[in-house]
Each structure stands twice: as structure tokens, then as C-alpha cells.
Amino acid sequence: MHSATDAPLRVAAYCRVSTDKEDQRNSLAAQQAFFLRYIEEHPGWVLVGVFADEGLSGTSVKRRPQFTGMIQRAMAGEIDLILTKEVSRFARNTVDTLQITRQLKANGVGVLFLNDGIDTRDNDGEFRLTIMASVAQEESRKVSERTRWGQLQAMRRGVVFGNNSIYGYTLRGGQLTVEPEQAEVVRRVYHNFLVERKGTHTIARELTRSGIPPPLRPAGPWSSTMVLRILRNEKYCGDLLQKKYRTTDHLSHRKILNDGLEEQFCIRDHHEAIISREDFQAVQDELKRRAGMPAEKGRFSARYWYSGKVRCGSCGKSFTLKRTRRTNGTEYARFVCRGRLDGTGTCRMRAVHGEVIRTVARHVLQQLALDGPAIIDQLIQALKTLRADGGGDEASEARLRQALQRQSNRKERAQEAYLDGDLNREDMRKLVARCEEEMARIQAELDRLEARKDGVQLEEQRFHEIRQLLERELAGGDTVLDELIQRITVLEDCFLVEVVELPVRFRVHAEGIGTGRNYHIEVTECTPEPLC
Structure with a gap:
């Protein structure tokens, strides 16, 4: 305890309300005013600040920024004593309450719960605090159950819960x-x-x-x-x-x-x-x-070729791609097992550089001895055949143009018959309208044929560009990797690569060597073996 000769006691106060309704906001203002008066009534005390969280639950300290800031300042030696009305205002989680008050006491900071009559600086303070914190936690549970029951009844009546974030x-x-x-x-x-x-x-x-x-x-x-x-x-x-x-x-x-x-x-x-x-x-x-669509091959639709395919040989979970930014601003990617990231500590499988996975997959494809040029020739020929098929449209175009001319002639004859007095005005208008309607339909068909001809008439330069694209893909592009690589299992010292519809898998030893610009990947072994 401080005496009259001690330096002034630096005091902070904490208050909280769990909703942001008007009456609760008034309650918060009243709490703040109370602490200001209470501290002013103690001459040896100096106010550091009144910390207040509004519309936030007390069951966890993680979502209370003012509370967190106050504790950080106390641990930094800026506060000697913290005032709060009762344990339930401080925290309704027994574990949090005891952990925080113990840390504060170890740093010479006391907590005074005014309504509960508990001062953590006293010898029996922690014992009494444990009891009151348990009561507060149980109260929180009951309040939560009552609130939940009320929400369920409202949901049955069709009351919409949530925030105003539904687009539209x-x-x-x-x-x-x-x-x-x-x-x-x-x-x-x-x-x-x-x-x-x-x-x-x-x-x-x-x-x-x-x-x-x-x-x-x-x-x-x-x-x-x-x-x-x-x-x-x-x-x-x-x-x-x-x-x-x-x-x-x-x-x-x-x-x-x-x-x-x-x-x-x-x-x-x-x-x-x-x-x-x-x-x-x-x-x-x-x-x-x-x-x-990809599920027909036993896989699911994914955005990247490796999604869901890289698996851990230890725990069986999938690897996920994590990107890390270096100090120079560049990024590098690595695959990490989800079992290692879930916080349970059950999996210790190594992380793998992203380029190692890609190199291993490409190396296996090279072992398949695919006849790339023959595949590309077949695809190009299919495109050229599609272009040639458009030639059948010429006969259709000729027939449509003849039909268009017939309707135009019929329209002119109707107008001439009206001018010659052989057809009355009303019948002439009906015939002309029917002709124009049919001419519009025929013209629309001609426009579609013209658009289709433009779409299939590929120049030789375009075929050359397509051939280059296919050559890049067959060399190990994402599309080919997605179609052919079924699974990559990561082991401690190697990779097991399975290819779609092949009865064997490949055991591949590969590693990244060097750093920076000197970094490269070496594949030292790639051995096919029967699937188990």
C-alpha cells in the first residue's frame, strides 16, 4: 500500500456494457462519471484514464480494444491500480480473470473490484476473486442461454437476425x-x-x-x-x-x-x-x-492445377499454398500440410518450396514419353476441319439470298398491284407487312451465317500461335498438369506421384539447392513402381 509520502498512485478505471442500445449507452456514461468522481475523492490518486468498451461481450478479452490497451499500459509500468465495479464487468471468463490479475500483480499492479469488495493486493484477494469469477461465468452462461432461446423463438416467427450487410x-x-x-x-x-x-x-x-x-x-x-x-x-x-x-x-x-x-x-x-x-x-x-465437371475423373473442381492433389504422407491431410514476403519485397511460395497448421501439433511434415512441386510433376510427365508433335498435329487438323465445315454454309447462304430476293419481288408486285388498282390499300399493307417480316427473319439468318464464317476463318498466323500455345502446355503447363496429375504425396525424403489412369506411381527424389539467383531444383531419382 502507498503511504502519504509515496508518489501519487496512478489509477485507471475500466467499464463496459455488452450492448449498444440507448439505455446501455447511458449506463456507460454513468459508469464513467462515477469513476471520475471516485478517483477525485482520493487525494493520493492520479487519473491515468477511464477505459470503456461499448457494445462488446465480456466473455473474451480479444474483442475489447480498450481493455487490451489498458492492460498493455499497466504491464508497461504506466498504471499502479485498476478500478472496476464488479468481476462481471472485468471478465466473465474465469480463466481470463485469474490469468490477467496474476500477471498484473506480478508487475506490481492491483485490481480493485468495488462492488465485490475484492482487492487483488490483499492476501485473500485471489481466493475471493476465484469464487466471484466462477459466479460471473455461470451468470454469463445463463444469460447466453436465455438470449439464444429468445432468438430461436423470433426466428420461428420470421424475424431476420444479423447485421445490415445483405447486398441488395x-x-x-x-x-x-x-x-x-x-x-x-x-x-x-x-x-x-x-x-x-x-x-x-x-x-x-x-x-x-x-x-x-x-x-x-x-x-x-x-x-x-x-x-x-x-x-x-x-x-x-x-x-x-x-x-x-x-x-x-x-x-x-x-x-x-x-x-x-x-x-x-x-x-x-x-x-x-x-x-x-x-x-x-x-x-x-x-x-x-x-x-x-472434373469430378467425372475422380477429382473436384479447383482454381489451380495442384488444388487438393498435394497430400501429406504422415497425416493424410492436404497441403495448402502459403506465400511469404521477403524483406526485399519479393514473394516465395511453399506448400504446408494443413495438419501442421491446425495447432494440434499432431503433424510435423516438412514444408515444400512451390517450385519443387511443379518441377516434380513436370519431370514425371517427361517420363511418360508423350508424342507431343502428333497430339498437336491432331488438334490443329481438327481446327482446320472445323474451318472447312463452314463451307457448307455457302449453299445455305445462297438459298437464303434467293429467298430474300423472292420476298422483295413479292413486296414490289403487291405495291404495283395497288398502284394499278388491282389491290385495295388494306390488302396491300397486309401483304407488304408479311413480306417485310419474312425478309427480316431471312436477314437475321444471313447475319448469323456471316458471324459464324468470321469465327471459323482462322489465318495461318493464328494456327501458328495456337501451335506454340499447345507446345508450351504439353511441356508442363497448368492445363496438362491438371488433367494428368492425380495426386502428389509428400514424404520425408521423397514424393509419390500418381498419374491419371496409370497403374504405376513414380517415386521422385528432388530438392532445392542454393539461394537467391543461384537457387535451382535437382531431381536425383524418378522410379516407377506399382500402385499398392
């Missing part, structure tokens, strides 16, 4: 209303995907180029993930599905995908739709179709 809608008072400008963007996304057959990356790129602000971050670009969320969200066809995620516990508040352990609530035609139910279902079917 505004959420107010638990009700969704269409936001017209964003709704047009949603319709454009569905049209681009379903009618124009564009991919999500292309749609995202075009939206960014059009200067359309994306969801949640108006200054940034669109991403394929944003587009996918719009395409998969049932709210756009008027349905409401709630409890897609569930909270693991009341302490961490961590949310995970609801795997069926908790009830979900689905209400059809809950609110105004932006997309028709038919178009929404068609998009879901198309998403499944596109995702299932």
Missing part, C-alpha cells in the same frame, strides 16, 4: 426490404452467370471495371467469393434460411458451420424476391454442373 437488401427491425440499385447488380450477376455463361472471376472483374462498389468495402475490388455468395444466397429468391452457423460456446463466441447439431429455420416466400425461384434453382444446378 436493407435490414431494419428484423425485416428485409429491397435496395433497388444493388438489386439491379444482383440481377446482372445472375444474368451474366446463367445466360452469358460467364465464370465468377470474369463477373467480378467486369463489375470492378464498371466502377460498381462491392459489398462491405466500397473502395475495393469485387472478388469471385463475393459473386459466389450472391449466387448461392437463397434470400434473393425470397426465402429465409437462418442458423446456417452455430456458436460453439458462450465463452469464445466462435461460430462454425451448422452441421446439423442445431435446428435451422427455413421460410419460403418470406420477403420480396430479387431473382425468380426458377432462375435461382437454375443457377444452383449450373453451379453443381460446373463443380462436377
